[in-house]
Amino acid sequence: MTTDQPILEVRGLQKQYGRHVALAGIDLKIAAGELVFVIGPSGSGKSTLLRCLNRLEEPDHGQILFEGQDMSGKKNDLNLLRQRVGMVFQAFNLYPHLTALGNVTLAVRKVLRKSREAADAIGLAALRQVGLVEKAGSYPNELSGGQQQRVGIARALALEPKVVLFDEPTSALDPELVRSVLEVMRDLKRAGMTMVVVSHEMKFAREAADRVIFMAEGAIVEQGPPEEIFSHAREPRTRAFLSQVGA
Amino acid sequence: MHALVDQFFNVAIMAQAMPIMLRGLGWTLVLCAVAVPCSFLAGVLIAVLGTVRFAPVRWLMVIYVDLLRSIPPLVLLILVAAALPFAGIRLSPFAAVLLALTLNASSFYGEIVRAGIESIGTGQWHAARSTGLSYAQSLVHVILPQALRNVLPDLASNTLEVIKLTALASVVSFQELLYSADMARSVTYNSSPITLAALIYLIFLWPLVRLIGRLEHGVKA
Numbered sequence: 001m002t003t004d005q006p007i008l009e010v011r012g013l014q015k016q017y018g019r020h021v022a023l024a025g026i027d028l029k030i031a032a033g034e035l036v037f038v039i040g041p042s043g044s045g046k047s048t049l050l051r052c053l054n055r056l057e058e059p060d061h062g063q064i065l066f067e068g069q070d071m072s073g074k075k076n077d078l079n080l081l082r083q084r085v086g087m088v089f090q091a092f093n094l095y096p097h098l099t100a101l102g103n104v105t106l107a108v109r110k111v112l113r114k115s116r117e118a119a120d121a122i123g124l125a126a127l128r129q130v131g132l133v134e135k136a137g138s139y140p141n142e143l144s145g146g147q148q149q150r151v152g153i154a155r156a157l158a159l160e161p162k163v164v165l166f167d168e169p170t171s172a173l174d175p176e177l178v179r180s181v182l183e184v185m186r187d188l189k190r191a192g193m194t195m196v197v198v199s200h201e202m203k204f205a206r207e208a209a210d211r212v213i214f215m216a217e218g219a220i221v222e223q224g225p226p227e228e229i230f231s232h233a234r235e236p237r238t239r240a241f242l243s244q245v246g247a
Numbered sequence: 248m249h250a251l252v253d254q255f256f257n258v259a260i261m262a263q264a265m266p267i268m269l270r271g272l273g274w275t276l277v278l279c280a281v282a283v284p285c286s287f288l289a290g291v292l293i294a295v296l297g298t299v300r301f302a303p304v305r306w307l308m309v310i311y312v313d314l315l316r317s318i319p320p321l322v323l324l325i326l327v328a329a330a331l332p333f334a335g336i337r338l339s340p341f342a343a344v345l346l347a348l349t350l351n352a353s354s355f356y357g358e359i360v361r362a363g364i365e366s367i368g369t370g371q372w373h374a375a376r377s378t379g380l381s382y383a384q385s386l387v388h389v390i391l392p393q394a395l396r397n398v399l400p401d402l403a404s405n406t407l408e409v410i411k412l413t414a415l416a417s418v419v420s421f422q423e424l425l426y427s428a429d430m431a432r433s434v435t436y437n438s439s440p441i442t443l444a445a446l447i448y449l450i451f452l453w454p455l456v457r458l459i460g461r462l463e464h465g466v467k468a
């Protein structure tokens with residue numbers, strides 16, 4: 001499944017907020033079709049890393065390469081990168097004034113410049129993919145948390161991204177709603193989608209992840225296949241973290 | 248008692264003044280129909296410019312809003328009407344009033360809309376930008392619709408104020424409702440036209456006041 005050229009790569013990524021170092025030089029290669037799981041204590045920079053990957057956050061230093069192309073230049077087409085690298089948020093961040101279909105089709109119409117009919121067709125297909133076609137006309141406040149998050153995923157998918165970033169997609173959900181979202185992510189993985197997932201769902205990581213990355217204090221401390229990280233972590237910090245979260 | 252009724256509630260005088268007052272009402276409505284959208288759109292622009300990254304633009308907006316909120320609208324109007332001709336700019340009474348009202352009201356609209364924009368969390372910006380929408384597209388399609396809805400009662404209140412402020416136009420001889428009433432008063436030596444003007448304002452504005460009350464109630468509920 002992996003090719004030689006990483007689909008997404010970062011080199012020497014650094015980000016500071018005032019004096020606080022959020023990312024202290026991250027190097028990372030993500031292969032096409034890979035599911036990379038990112039774990040680490042609160043404040044370790046996981047969300048900052050994801051936001052830098054589609055330049056929602058402007059890194060201070062470092063390069064971002066998409067399919068070998070440098071995307072980190074100021075003049076580079078930001079919106080093109082963002083269209084290729086979708087994002088799913090912990091708090092869903094659905095647009096409350098739009099229906100599920102409206103949420104999914106807004107960027108399809110305004111960024112991909114599709115007509116309303118074409119956009120609706122794409123949007124309905126994306127909603128079908130997450131099992132929510134029948135909720136197309138519902139507003140976010142009429143949906144359960146799990147349904148809202150699946151609409152969030154459909155919103156990202158409708159742009160046909162090459163990579164989807166998930167920032168704690170299930171941590172705002174009641175336990176019984178988590179499964180439906182993980183099911184969608186499992187389907188995506190099976191379909192060959194490249195995914196970077198920040199999450200505490202260690203069980204899901206064990207079964208679905210190709211690689212687990214442990215971050216602390218803005219740096220990658222350790223990485224490897226899930227089995228290796230969860231059962232044979234070398235770094236004491238990784239072991240301490242894993243025993244703390246009960247994995 | 249009879250003198251009071253004769254001076255303020257004289258139906259015959261009111262009937263006599265009615266045609267000129269209706270014309271005045273027409274001009275008041277025209278002024279509102281132009282001044283409210285102008286100052287609202289200017290206010291949205293001020294609020295949006297108040298969110299840009301380039302700091303000097305933001306400071307400029309703060310100065311504009313502070314300055315214009317501190318000048319009484321009547322003073323502003325007389326200033327515009329009296330001072331601009333010296334600068335070689337001759338405005339019709341209508342244009343002078345429109346300019347003064349827009350300057351004043353846009354600063355208030357601007358503050359309200361800014362509060363509305365700030366009430367929308369960064370998550371909405373992140374979601375919008377993450378799908379490739381530009382800054383402007385995010386504002387227009389995601390942020391502003393929610394922001395304006397959140398401050399609807401304040402927007403309606405300010406609109407009420409703007410409508411009432413149109414009466415100031417009478418001091419620069421623009422023939423709106425109050426000016427017409429005052430003209431009728433000076434011709435008839437009777438104040439009933441002023442009462443009639445007050446009644447007309449009441450008939451038009453009371454529904455708006457009720458609407459604002461309901462909006463405020465609705466937002467809190």
Ligand SMILES: Nc1ncnc2c1ncn2[C@@H]1O[C@H](COP(=O)(O)OP(=O)(O)OP(=O)(O)O)[C@@H](O)[C@H]1O
Nearest residue numbers: 017020021022040041042043044045046047048049
């Ligand atoms: N916009 C911001 N302004 C200032 N500091 C920030 C900002 N975003 C993040 N930080 C700081 O950067 C550090 C890394 O934050 P980040 O959100 O990436 O951590 P995280 O690993 O995602 O944590 P969590 O598990 O709690 O979500 C934290 O110390 C945080 O306080």
Ligand SMILES: [Mg+2]
Nearest residue numbers: 046047048167
């Ligand atoms: Mg986070």
